[in-house]
Amino acid sequence: MAYLEKKDAIIMLDDGTIFHGKMVGPEGTTSGEICFNTGTTGYQEIFTDPSYYGQIMVTTNAHIGNYGTTDLDLESTSVKISALVCKNFSGEFSRPLATDSLQGFLQKENLIIVSDVDTRALVAHIREHGAQNAIISSRVDDRENLKRELKNTPSMKGLELASKVSTKEAYTFGDESATYKVAALDLGIKTNILRNFTTRDTFVKVFPYNTSYEEMLDFKPDGFFLSNGPGDPEPLEDTIKLTKKILENNHPLFGICLGHQIIALANGIETYKMHNGHRGINHPIKNLATGKGEITSQNHGFAINKEQTEANSNVEVTHIHLNDQTVAGIRLKNKPCFSVQYHPEAGPGPNDATYLFDQFMELVKSTKSN
Structure with missing residues (x-):
């Protein structure tokens, strides 16, 4: 399997709940409404769907990236989500039609990817407490500043996108x-x-x-x-x-x-x-x-x-x-x-x-x- 360099990452929800994971590829910070999709396939269609603009996407399927990407699966000309959160992120793919790995596809637009997250617990939390804003960052020890940045993230209610x-x-x-x-x-x-x-x-x-x-x-x-x-x-x-x-x-x-x-x-x-x-x-x-x-x-x-x-x-x-x-x-x-x-x-x-x-x-x- 292709080696993926991973660094510590933090996911901070608006209600103060914190989850931990590993950042795959580009480091950085992003925020937006965190939500989840239960689809077992179709991740490229989800990530390029304009309806997801600015949202942090949590995938409930345990493995993401295993069948790569192809232009045939694009729903728009670019990735629209603000970040991807998943359990297992695959650096290799086996689909004959694929022309690139998911990592390569997402990193062309410097999208933040966080893997090794307990997505079962995160999704259960969202289901119980509702979709809410969250901030994702490689600055795992900078929690106070992250809290302030999260408070400045606009609510989806009333937001024209x-x-x-x-x-x-x-x-x-x-x-x-x-x-x-x-x-x-x-x-x-x-x-x-x-x-x-x-x-x-x-x-x-x-x-x-x-x-x-x-x-x-x-x-x-x-x-x-x-x-x-x-x-x-x-x-x-x-x-x-x-x-x-x-x-x-x-x-x-x-x-x-x-x-x-x-x-x-x-x-x-x-x-x-x-x-x-x-x-x-x-x-x-x-x-x-x-x-x-x-x-x-x-x-x-x-x-x-x-x-x-x-x-x-x-x-x-x-x-x-x-x-x-x-x-x-x-x-x-x-x-x-x-x-x-x-x-x-x-x-x-x-x-x-x-x-x-x-x-x-x-x-x-x-x-x-x-």
Whole structure:
């Protein structure tokens, strides 16, 4: 096995709890909200998912890095997490498709990696006490200064992060001669979402998060899409106003994750920060229309208010998370619009939710033919 030089590291949580580990590669200090993902595979997709921007990622799988990395698994052009915390970090890989080790991939961006951590205890602590800010450092004996730095780390509640990950310039994806056109607002969009559209005879134009309705309309789209993304949805006031305009003009609209929350806010439904969020690839969802269960990939720390959703006469709850009964999908009764809290574009093994792209394209087709 490849030798990994390791130095002592400290993980300090906002509630004062401390965990110890070994820093692999670059030394330094970083902070952010600490959260965990229960996926046994898909670490490269997780690390490059813009929805994780600025978060410290704890992986519950015991071995990380053993199948290397490949550009085929990128969800964006760069690593978005602020640090990786794991139990066992592998310097070698055995996957034939891999072109680099995970260590090489992460160190190109000087990402802090801490291994040899009791991740079972750390995850149990987060589950019980909730996702919270943390600071990671190789300065293991500088605790007082680390405490001060941690206090200055902004809370995820009220934090607008879409602007940090959104494209700066509009771009297109797919075949320009495709039958349908979709205007996608980039709040932190994943590449596989775009692939799912293009395989359905659709040409996509991706717009920056602060694009106006008029600019998107110039593309003459057949439908609109609001992407996933990081941070609290409530500060995105202009995006909420944009969504209201799209709905007022009866355009087909589909939202995923943060996009789902924005659609809810545009309809007077509040959002809230969850205790520890949903992050993994085997979350059980019930489709209330079909009665069928779906195994889904999820990554969110905010959710929409269930009581307000059920009380809204224009909104129908379409999907429920079976672990905690939170709202996982909605449909507007009076508009061609629906959204889900999870990630139907992800294919962690099951592809139970990809039908949602077909459902949206059927909505686009029926609206276009009228």
